[in-house]
Amino acid sequence: MGHTVFHEGEGKDIDIANLSSSRRHAGNVQTAYKVGFPPQKSLASELGAKLRETFFADDPLRPYKGQPRAKQFLIGLQSIFPILEWARDYNLRKFRSDLISGLTIASLCIPQDIGYAKLANLEPQYGLYSSFVPPLVYAVLGSSRDIAIGPVAVVSLLLGHLLQKEYDYVKTREEYYRLAFTATFFAGITEAALGFFRLGFVIDFLSHAAIVGFMAGAAITIGLQQLKGFLGIQNFTKKTDIVSVMRSVWGAVHHGWNWQTILIGTAFLGFLMFAKYIGKKRRSLFWIPAIAPLISVILATFFVYITRADKHGVQIVKHIKKGANPSSVHLLYFSGSNLVKGVKIGVVSGMIALTEAVAIGRTFAAMKDYSLDGNKEMVALGAMNIVGSMTSCYITTGSFSRSAVNYMAGCETAVSNVVMSVVVLLTLELITPLFKYTPNAILASIIINAVAGLIDYKAVVHIWKIDKLDFIACLGAFFGVVFVSVEIGLLIAVGISFAKILLQVSRPTVVLLGNLYGTAIYRNIQQYPEANRVAGFVIVRIECSIYFANANYVKDRTLRWLRDEEEQLKENNLPKVGFLIVDMSSVTDIDTTGTHAFEELYNGLKKNDVQLLLANPGPLVMEKLHASKFTELVGLDKIFLTVDEAVTNCSVKVQEEA
Secondary structure: OOOOEEEOOOOOEEEHHHOOHHHHHHHHHHOOOOOOOOOOOOHHHHHHHHHHHHHOOOOOOHHHOOOOHHHHHHHHHHHHOOHHHHHHHOOHHHHHHHHHHHHHHHHHHHHHHHHHHHHOOOOHHHHHHOOOHHHHHHHHHOOOOOOEEEOOHHHHHHHHHHHHOOOOOOOOHHHHHHHHHHHHHHHHHHHHHHHHOOOHHHHHHOOHHHHHHHHHHHHHHHHHHOHHHHHOOOOOOOOOOHHHHHHHHHHOOOOOOOHHHHHHHHHHHHHHHHHHHHHHHOHHHOHHHHHHHHHHHHHHHHHHHHHOHHHHOOOEOOOOOOOOOOOOHHHOOOOOHHHHHHHHHHHHHHHHHHHHHHHHHHHHHHHHOOOOOHHHHHHHHHHHHHHHHOOOOOOOEEEHHHHHHHHHOOOOOOHHHHHHHHHHHHHHHHHHHHHHHOEHHHHHHHHHHHHHHHOOHHHHHHHHHHOHHHHHHHHHHHHHHHHOOHHHHHHHHHHHHHHHHHHHHHOOOEEEEEEOOOOOOEEEOOOOOOOEEEOOEEEEEEOOOEOOOOHHHHHHHHHHHHHHHHHHHHHOOOOOOOEEEEEOOOOOOEOHHHHHHHHHHHHHHHHOOOEEEEEOOOHHHHHHHHHOOHHHHHOHHHEEOOHHHHHHHHHHHHHHHO
């Protein structure tokens, strides 16, 4: 047999004998090194390493090491109560910033809370209750400096929809409220348990694309639900899908719309949108869109009062109960069928609330360059919902709109949440009767203006450009929410996210490699068309771990590359393939099915006089190949450090034999 040659796709041959002597020399030097075997691990040590990496990747015990007992005790308290850490450096300057931030977000949260409570089919005061107690609990246990706590639109809508499927909030009011508090309790238990057992990675299974689609769909659904208050419709569908809502809207066009209500809603929605525009144009004027909702409520309430528009069909809030949160411990269900219902609703709503809060916390932590412990955040969010369920609150989480205002107002610590909470308490104790004439139209306008920001069309375009499968997940979640229901949209989002994971795991990438002429580098020939395939060799790279779900596919795809190459060589009357090199640089793990697949691959190649060579298997892969005796089957002399070493060594042997 003559010299081994490289050949390009166009048929240009490159004789290996003409390669630079330095490269040949480098190839010979490399043969002095062999792929090593890692030390054998026991089952306990291997399992322990996996568990540590999964649950304790951040090594929570590191701050305690080498510290005296007193210091360790203090560190332990600070890890449970972050307020003990940042309170040591708190000063008047920080308080001034937090005071301004707290007052600003309070002016935004009060009208929003009243509206969001209506989304959950609860009386207005329950929205205010939920912005009093939970923020205080979070201020003690939470580690985010910027997140603003309270009810949010998406969770309020989801909770109200799920509760309405179990009890009618008009006919069975007591059961409805009891189930709402029970769901809040178990939402808190879910969140706290995920954090305590360090299972925060679970929420990462909801892809960013699915969340973008779900949030956009929820924003559309919430906006459509506000048409009842915006148009003054008395009888409105309890369904959330767009078809049912539009039927309800257009069915009432001749006798159900109220022009005075539409005038109020349109005028103040225009005012709110203009205020938001000003805030976006000049960041220093962030306070204008922040206080615009409260100003709108005051003006609209005054207008309705002096004109007595409520006697002309304009629907008003009518009554908000005065006083701080009453106890609701005795209202929680801890037995019977309602317990199961509460757990189911709480887990679903709690997971969505948790996802939103963690995403918001991470976003602002990155902007201010400080670290945020996701597991501690979950415990804090869970604790505040558990306490909240016992004080007449419904599910609360981090609000993006209020957190953004909090950030732009210059908040320094969670004291801004405390200030907001105090303002809400004063509102409950002193001025709630003044909201009696607040028109529902203004609350609808505030919610429509708030949820418009949940439709992130730029993110959708970005997803389309980067990953078409992600775009399908985004659209699936969006259309599921808009055309069916919120929970169906959520299920679609979760389902598509898992389907994408399964698709990527079961159908991994196996690429054909070629050599960049004059170098020892081998690259994907589709990414580098100038890369030359080496005559007599088929070189593939497996770009994933090899498990039972993809082992057979990896084997079949590798053989398909081999068959395609042999057919091409046969057509061009070139020498047949003598070697199949599998670059395992990207393979981090392999299981029993994977080793069996490699044995089948080896036996199949042997029958066709094709030698199997492995390049750069990792330590874990090498350990398992050795344990399965595959290294004995294929031979240690067929396992190389690099692809170039494999090509060079085999080419030299072929030339010597010739």
